[in-house]
Structures are given as structure tokens and as C-alpha cells.
Amino acid sequence: MPLFSSKFSAKTIPVRKQDTSVLKNEFGSDYASKELSLDLGPLTVKLGDFEVSFEEGQWIPASGKAGVAHKENIRLKKELERLEEENNMLRLKFEILLDMMTDKTVEAEQQAELQRAQSVGSLKPRSKKQKW
Numbered sequence: 390m391p392l393f394s395s396k397f398s399a400k401t402i403p404v405r406k407q408d409t410s411v412l413k414n415e416f417g418s419d420y421a422s423k424e425l426s427l428d429l430g431p432l433t434v435k436l437g438d439f440e441v442s443f444e445e446g447q448w449i450p451a452s453g454k455a456g457v458a459h460k461e462n463i464r465l466k467k468e469l470e471r472l473e474e475e476n477n478m479l480r481l482k483f484e485i486l487l488d489m490m491t492d493k494t495v496e497a498e499q500q501a502e503l504q505r506a507q508s509v510g511s512l513k514p515r516s517k518k519q520k521w
Contacts (some may be wrong), residue, residue, distance in 0.1 A: 431444045432444060432450060438452070438453055439452070439453055439455070440452040440453070440456070
């Protein structure tokens with residue numbers, strides 16, 4: 390007789406497999422897939438004239454003034470995000486154009502300076518005569 394083990398251990402029960410062939414044959418595969426799946430639609434609760442639905446982890450008003458205001462808020466948030474992205478893109482383009490203009494300005498100044506140096510060098514008298 391073992392000292393530290395229990396001789397009265399319960400056996401594990403095998404998992405039952407659901408037979409779906411009866412549902413498929415009698416009601417069709419669409420009905421069977423609908424009945425056996427856990428895909429539930431949005432949960433809705435109606436209290437008087439006020440109706441809310443549970444979608445994506447939040448209670449969202451579905452009807453009445455609150456529902457209309459909520460839908461308008463969602464539309465405005467999407468519009469705000471779009472405008473912010475457009476604003477960021479325009480700022481980036483502005484910065485790039487500003488950098489390009491700075492580079493061209495520096496190049497133009499260097500060219501002008503080089504031309505001035507060449508013209509001043511050509512105007513100097515080349516004779517080395519000294520007047521005493």
C-alpha cells in the first residue's frame with residue numbers, strides 16, 4: 390500500500406463531441422453554423438424610449454437625441470483625425486521646401502561671391518611697376 394498517494398483518485402472524463410450532422414441534415418448548414426457559433430450580434434437594451442447597444446466594449450446610445458449626438462461626435466472625431474493627418478503632411482512639406490530654399494540661397498550666394506572674386510581679380514593691374 391502506497392504511503393503518499395491516494396488510491397481513490399478520480400478518473401478524467403473525456404470531452405463529449407457534439408454531433409452536428411443532425412442539425413446540418415434537418416435545418417441546413419447555415420442554420421447549424423449560426424446555432425453552433427459564438428458570434429453574437431450587438432447586445433441592445435431598451436428602456437422606454439432610450440436604447441443603447443454594447444459594441445466594442447462600450448455602451449453606445451442607439452436611438453434618441455443621445456444616439457444622434459453620439460453619431461455626430463464619431464463623425465467629427467474622424468474628420469478631426471483626417472484634418473490632423475493632412476496638417477502634419479503639410480507641415481512636413483513646408484519644412485522640406487524651406488530646407489530646399491535655404492540650400493538654393495546658399496548656393497546662389499556662393500556663386501555670387503565667386504563671380505565677385507573673379508571680377509575683382511581681373512580688374513587689378515597686372516603690371517608691377519613702382520612709381521617713385
